[in-house]
Amino acid sequence: MKHDDTLxxxxxxxxxxxxxxxxxxxxxxxxxxxxxxxxxxxRVSTDPALTQIAHEQAAAMAAKDTLDHDxxxxxxxxxxxxxxxxxxxxxxxxxxxxxxxxxxxxxxxxHRKNLxxxxxxxxxxxxxxxxxxxxIYWAMEIAGDYRNPxxxxxxxVAMVKPKVPRPQTCRLKLLSICL
Numbered sequence: 233m234k235h236d237d238t239l240x241x242x243x244x245x246x247x248x249x250x251x252x253x254x255x256x257x258x259x260x261x262x263x264x265x266x267x268x269x270x271x272x273x274x275r276v277s278t279d280p281a282l283t284q285i286a287h288e289q290a291a292a293m294a295a296k297d298t299l300d301h302d303x304x305x306x307x308x309x310x311x312x313x314x315x316x317x318x319x320x321x322x323x324x325x326x327x328x329x330x331x332x333x334x335x336x337x338x339x340x341x342x343h344r345k346n347l348x349x350x351x352x353x354x355x356x357x358x359x360x361x362x363x364x365x366x367x368i369y370w371a372m373e374i375a376g377d378y379r380n381p382x383x384x385x386x387x388x389v390a391m392v393k394p395k396v397p398r399p400q401t402c403r404l405k406l407l408s409i410c411l
Contacts, residue, residue: 260330260357260372264347267338273348281314282356282373289323289371294360297367299325316354317377320346324370330357333370352376 258266265275289310292303301323304310311319322343327333337343356373 260334261355263331263334264355264357264372264374267334267347268352271348273350274353276352276355276374279314279354279356279375282354282375283358284356285310285314286356286371286373287358287360289321289373290358290360290369293323293325293369293371294362294367297362297364299323299369311373311375314354314373314375315378316375318349318351319373319375320349320352321374322346322370322372325367327370328368330359330370333359337372346372346374349374349376353378 259278261276261278269275289304293299296303301307301321307319307321311321322337324333324336327336334347337347352374353376354374357370359368359370361368
């Protein structure tokens, strides 16, 4: 092999491994989506509202140096602004990167169930380091069943409002019975 041929091969290999696509690590949403599709669920995309909620949760846990779903209040109250009908949250601490955190969640029955939330379409993931201990706290919010933007009024997560019967028009009311 000539020197020019060797140089061309080395340059081609270097270009391949230094391209933006090869250098770019998979995002948390892509990694979660890959796991979900292996188990028959839909892919999820990153959602700014869920990412903000995850960041607030991770920051609060890091500030108090405690792993607690309720550190900022009830989950249903915190997730409500996202406008989802169904949602779940995973939290963790101590892992220095997302792949390790995701693996821990996959190995845990409850966390795995949340990752595979049926018909979820959006996700938000965040981590914050505790200034006191240096621990990294993680939060993931995953959600689906989004309401129409016109319906963005208060609604409790994972609950369906019962249908209220329409009032009847009474021609004659006798002992609270409409006739």
